[in-house]
Amino acid sequence: MDLKYNTITVRELLDNPKSRAVFQRRFGKLMLHPVVSASKSLTLAQITEMAAVYLPQKTIDETLAELKRI
Numbered sequence: 001m002d003l004k005y006n007t008i009t010v011r012e013l014l015d016n017p018k019s020r021a022v023f024q025r026r027f028g029k030l031m032l033h034p035v036v037s038a039s040k041s042l043t044l045a046q047i048t049e050m051a052a053v054y055l056p057q058k059t060i061d062e063t064l065a066e067l068k069r070i
Contacts, residue, residue: 001070006045014040018070026063 001019002008013019014036024031039047048060 001067003044003064003067006048006064007043009040010036010042010044010047011040013044013067016070019067022063022066022070026059026066 001016013023030036039050042050044064048064051060
């Protein structure tokens with residue numbers, strides 16, 4: 001998947017069934033959190049920076065790699 005140098009928006013990622021499946025598989029119930037809906041206008045770069053506070057860098061890197069393979 002073309003992540004547009006991480007400028008793709010969360011909305012674009014969640015609108016794509018394959019990338020949404022990646023997030024669902026990796027983060028499960030977290031996908032139901034209201035922050036997910038509120039962050040749809042953020043870019044992938046912005047959301048990964050925010051996620052770094054809560055998730056190990058390895059998890060973020062693996063998720064990005066999986067999205068690139070789509």
